[in-house]
Amino acid sequence: MSDIPLSQLPVGGAGLVVRVEAPGPIGGRLADLGFLPGTPVSCLRRAPLGDPRVYELRGTQICLRSQQAVQIRVRVDG
Amino acid sequence: MEPVPAGIRLGLLGSPNSGKTTLFNALTGLRAKVGNYPGVTVERREGTAQIDGTRVEVIDLPGTYGLDAMSPDEAVVTQVLRGTAPGIAAPEGLVLTVDACSLERSLWLVAQALRLELPTCLVLTMTDELAARGGQLDLERLRAALGVPVVGVVGHRGVGLDAVRDLLRSPSSWERPVLLPPEDPAERQDWMTSVLERVVVRRPGSDRTTAAIDAVVLHPVWGSVLFATVMVFFFQLIFAWAAPAMDAIDAGVGALASASRAALGPGLLSAFVADGLIAGVGSVVIFLPQIVLVFAVLHLLEDVGYMARAAFVVDRLMGRLGLEGRAFVALLSSYACAVPGIMAARTVPSPRHRLVTILVAPLMTCSARLPVYALLIGAFVPATLAWGPLGWQGLTLLGLYVLGAVAALVAAAVLNRTVLRGESMPFILELPPYRIPPLRLWLSQVWGAASAFLRRAGTIILIASMVLWVLLSFPRMEAPAGTTESEAARLALEQSFAGRLGHAIEPAIAPLGFDWKIGVGLVASLAAREVIVATLAQVYAATEDDEVSLRDAVRADRDPRTGERVFTPATVASLLVFFVFALQCTSTLAVMRRETNSWRWPAFAFGYLLALAYGASFLTYRIVDALSS
Structure with missing residues (x-):
């Protein structure tokens, strides 16, 4: 088990949200989108130019730029 | 004067893609009034539904994922709901739309909305998609857990709409929650978990159709090819294919002006009617073909689910300029004409990015510049070959296009760092499942854009x-x-x-x-x-x-x-x-x-x-x- 930034989750990989480190309204907006502690999240794909990436969580698909994804810590196996 | 029977005012709230607009249109028909909230660029839409003689005014609030973390522009949503927005009466009740497949996420917004302590009812949309994905919810238990009425609908097929209409007539009689959901985020999350445990019979699986389409549409190679193809088609549509309709309007206006001149004879009145009035109306109507085409394609792509994907594909490029993927289409439209381009910026969700897009759109080389360029280049640039098959005249024209585009990109970057500086909300894009949009909704959106242009901008142009x-x-x-x-x-x-x-x-x-x-x-x-x-x-x-x-x-x-x-x-x-x-x-x-x-x-x-x-x-x-x- 180890904690990594969501931005480092490989395409096809999955983990659990540990915490959102973004300050103020940005952290609030990420919570609105379902990035809450304990939420399972997986990385579906990345854009042709590498960024942003699509994540699946809580029955939805959300695109985040690495700028935001780096502020979300996820726990992955191994 | 007889007193107008007081109607019921209801707010319609939901996250983007939750079927809110479909429900709004189904309830109010084509009678939506579109405007802006005072002081902000957020669009204000209100409509009226007549339900068995009861007048119900519906305020279609901008789509939002939550009510706490908001930019100043978005804060108008909570102001309207709390009744603190200047000049706008508070609604007497709140209708929440929630996509049945994303209940796990949307309960967060539901919890915040219930704390407004307005009579609230929940409309669970896309229940057909939930069933198709093998999911099942217990609506009776959801009603009991939330303490508010719950109706399941399939908006575009009209399933469940009668039950919704029935409900909307009397918000004062709606069941109210005994206990409000907690305000503290951690406690709110526990509340969500406990509600979900009670109401989710089976979680929906992933959407296989969407996954299969996305394997191609978002493929690193095929996705880029498709994006380029769609954009070239779109550009061609507004640049070339709108031309016959515009030429016809131009000719029609010219013929009308000549006819009026002939009928009225020489003199001031004749000149006023032909060159002032008819030409003035013509200068408004001439924009309609492009606006209708742009919005027909834009809404089709949006409703099908491709627009979000296109924004995803091109976001990296736009992000470097401080813009987001969706601004691309607005800027592309501006090559034909800044008028539909600026209107297309409505698809940019962040008000700040939308404003930057609007402010730089006039720098894109619109088709009205071409006659000017053609005259000056034709008169003064030699028609000789510069390099290979490339002539000086063509290169000059290309140079002017490039100059405009580069200026727009630089201006966007500068505006983002200066005039419109400030903490921006993060770029957020949800990829909705692919859906076949209902024809009626599509037509009403195109009509809405065209009529808004005629009424609001048309008078100023005239x-x-x-x-x-x-x-x-x-x-x-x-x-x-x-x-x-x-x-x-x-x-x-x-x-x-x-x-x-x-x-x-x-x-x-x-x-x-x-x-x-x-x-x-x-x-x-x-x-x-x-x-x-x-x-x-x-x-x-x-x-x-x-x-x-x-x-x-x-x-x-x-x-x-x-x-x-x-x-x-x-x-x-x-x-x-x-x-x-x-x-x-x-x-x-x-x-x-x-x-x-x-x-x-x-x-x-x-x-x-x-x-x-x-x-x-x-x-x-x-x-x-x-x-x-």
């Missing part, structure tokens, strides 16, 4: 074109006997307010290499950029339809005092550069006013683009003048 007609036609003078018709027109223009304005601004534009004749053209081109061609034709007493005679006239023109050519290479280059930057278009200003709900932003755009045009033209004039002497 007034502006009438004012310009007055400037160009008054004071009226009788031409001396024996002058030809074109000579008489030239004299009339020189004596007009516009002609005097041209003389008056000559000292200001002389450093750019422009004389008073170009000044008159610049004043007249405020109606639309291409008008400068017709105006110059009139100034030079050339026949308007004869391009060659105008070309020869501007080439041969010499300053009466110095005997030097008026259109030196430096002047031509300076004028071309001026047209790349300057916002010489009242229609664009009118539509900016409509979209931003204030004169502040059109004034700002006009000012910064004029400063840019002046500076760039001045430099160009000096540099080319030094090089060519």
